[in-house]
Amino acid sequence: MSENASSAPQSRGPSDHSVREQIVEAAEEHFSHYGYEKTTVSDLAKAIGFSKAYIYKFFDSKQAIGEAICSKVLNAIVEAIEEAVAGASTPTEKFRKMFKALVTTGSDLFFNDRKLYDIAAHSAGEGWPSARAYAQHIKQMLLEIIREGRESGEFERKTPLDETVHSIFLVMHPYVNPLLLQHNLDLVEDGPVQLSSLVLRSLAP
Secondary structure (H helix, E strand, O other), rough: HHHHOOHHHHHHHHHHHHHHHHHHHHHHHHHEEEEEEEOOHHHHHHHHHHHHHHHHOOOOOOHHHHHHHHHHHHHHHHHHHHHHHOOOOHHHHHHHHHHHHHHHHHHHHHOOOOOHHHHHHHHHOOOOHHHHHHHHHHHHOOOOOOOOHHOOOOOOOOHHHHHHHHHHHHHHHHHHHHHHHHOHHHOOHHHHHHHHHHHHHHHOO
16 A cells, blocks of 8 residues: 555646645535534535545645635635726726725625625634735735826825825725625715725825
8 A cells, every 4th residue: 555655646736636626615515505613624524525634634724724715705806806997997997996896796795605705704804814815915906006096197196105005995994804894784885986086085186
């Protein structure tokens, strides 16, 4: 058996990737039905037909599995925002579309797949790397829009760029952070529109 094991590494890469995908898919199914907190690694092992120890060869904790799913969820929101911004012609329009897409996609996830949304909210509350990366991505997109607006003369240039980006991100934070968004769902229609107008007025040269 040890000889067979030592000859296995050539095919191990693709096999490992396939197993990881199986585990993530099973976890996504379980989390969407029962929630992250109520699902155990034993539940996932039973669903796939693996031993619990075998799953731990690929993920060192339930959180690591949750991270993989959370990254997919948050990346889908980022992709929707990027697609919306790509269709805008001016920095002002880009900012409005960015804010609207962020809130629309997040709230759609909340209403249509609540259990997966809860994973994103949990990750934000616990400060998981996926949640931090998501917030950083939003800040970077915001920075690029502000910088473009300054270069075109659309936005003021006196305030330090990092200060401007940080301040605007604070305004958007209740809608960026999934943990906070669920408490602001009654404002998703008017809030982003009014706040976008407020921010854009502050950016006027």
